Amino acid sequence: MTDLSSTSRNKINMPLVGFGTYQLSTEEAESSVAEALRAGYRHIDSAEGYNNEKGTGNAIKKSGIAREEIFLTTKLFPGNTQWGVQEKTYDSTIATLKNQLKELQVDYVDLYLIHAPLASLRLEQWRALIELKKQGLTKHIGVSNYNEEAINEILEAGLEKPEINQIEFHPLCAQPELTQFLNKHSIASTAYSSLAPLSTWRTAEGQGGEVLAEKKQDAQSTIKEVASELNVSEAKLLLRWVLQNGYSVLTRSTNPQRIKENIDLFDFTIPQSQMQRLxxxxxxxxxxxxxxxxxxxxxxxxxx
Known part of the structure; x- marks a missing residue:
C-alpha cells in the first residue's frame, strides 16, 4: 500500500495516523493531546488502563474542534486474576464505558476495544461491546492484542466479528500469519509500539524500554542504513513501513516537534527493495x- 495521503482512512473511516496516550500523566495527556490536535491529528487513542482520560477529554473539549471531526478510541481493561484485578462482567463492561465517557467528556467514542484477552469472561465482555454499539455509545467495536485463536472464539460463537485488532507491529514483530488472518476476515489492523526497535524507545525511568534490548541491536544498523538512504528519520521510516503494510499506526510523544514530525508520513515512499530489507x-x-x-x-x- 503506497498510494497514501494525509486524508487516507481505513475501512472504518479511521485516520491512518493516530496519537496515543500510554504512559502519560493526566497533565501530560492534556498538553500532548492538545498539541497533537493543533498539529492535525484527528485520531486519538486512549484506554481505561492509562488512568489519564480526564486529561485527554480536557484537551478535546478545549480544542474547539467539532466532535465529529475527531476519531476517538478507548479500551476496556478486562481484568486479570493473575494480577489480582477482578474480571469485568457484562454489566460492569457497560458501566465502565459509561464512566469513561464521563471522564472523556463526550457522548460516544468512535471505537471501543477490549484491551487484551486476559479474562476468562471475554465472550461476555464482547457481548457487552455489541450492546454498547447498539446503544450508540460506540460507533465501532474491536479488540486489542488478540491472536487468531482468541478471534476465532468470537467467530465460532456466532457473534458479530471485531472490526479492528490493535496489536504491536514493527519489523521485529511483523506477525505475518496473523496479518494474513485479519485480512482474510476483513478485520482492520492498527499498530502500536511501532518504534520499539529503536534504542530511543521508552528510555525514561520505569518505561521498560531496556527490556530485551539485546534482541534489537542487529536490526538497528539496518534501520539506520535504510533511513539514511531515504533521507528520513528512523522513526518516520518505521511509521511509514507500518502504513505501507496496510495498518493504521499510533504514535506518542510529549515533544511538540516530534508530535508534528510523526504525522508527516506522506511525502515519501519506501521502495519495495527497502521494504523487503525491513x-x-x-x-x-x-x-x-x-x-x-x-x-x-x-x-x-x-x-x-
Whole structure:
C-alpha cells in the first residue's frame, strides 16, 4: 500500500495516523493531546488502563474542534486474576464505558476495544461491546492484542466479528500469519509500539524500554542504513513501513516537534527493495508488554 495521503482512512473511516496516550500523566495527556490536535491529528487513542482520560477529554473539549471531526478510541481493561484485578462482567463492561465517557467528556467514542484477552469472561465482555454499539455509545467495536485463536472464539460463537485488532507491529514483530488472518476476515489492523526497535524507545525511568534490548541491536544498523538512504528519520521510516503494510499506526510523544514530525508520513515512499530489507528483520518478538513479564497475545485463560 503506497498510494497514501494525509486524508487516507481505513475501512472504518479511521485516520491512518493516530496519537496515543500510554504512559502519560493526566497533565501530560492534556498538553500532548492538545498539541497533537493543533498539529492535525484527528485520531486519538486512549484506554481505561492509562488512568489519564480526564486529561485527554480536557484537551478535546478545549480544542474547539467539532466532535465529529475527531476519531476517538478507548479500551476496556478486562481484568486479570493473575494480577489480582477482578474480571469485568457484562454489566460492569457497560458501566465502565459509561464512566469513561464521563471522564472523556463526550457522548460516544468512535471505537471501543477490549484491551487484551486476559479474562476468562471475554465472550461476555464482547457481548457487552455489541450492546454498547447498539446503544450508540460506540460507533465501532474491536479488540486489542488478540491472536487468531482468541478471534476465532468470537467467530465460532456466532457473534458479530471485531472490526479492528490493535496489536504491536514493527519489523521485529511483523506477525505475518496473523496479518494474513485479519485480512482474510476483513478485520482492520492498527499498530502500536511501532518504534520499539529503536534504542530511543521508552528510555525514561520505569518505561521498560531496556527490556530485551539485546534482541534489537542487529536490526538497528539496518534501520539506520535504510533511513539514511531515504533521507528520513528512523522513526518516520518505521511509521511509514507500518502504513505501507496496510495498518493504521499510533504514535506518542510529549515533544511538540516530534508530535508534528510523526504525522508527516506522506511525502515519501519506501521502495519495495527497502521494504523487503525491513521485512527480513522479523523475529515475531514482542517488546511492548515485556516489562510486565507477559505477552498478552499468549495469556488468554480458559473461557468460563
Amino acid at each position: 521485512n527480513d528483520l522479523n523475529q515475531n518478538q514482542a517488546f511492548a508488554w515485556a516489562a510486565n513479564g507477559l505477552n498478552p497475545m499468549e495469556a488468554a485463560p480458559a473461557l468460563k
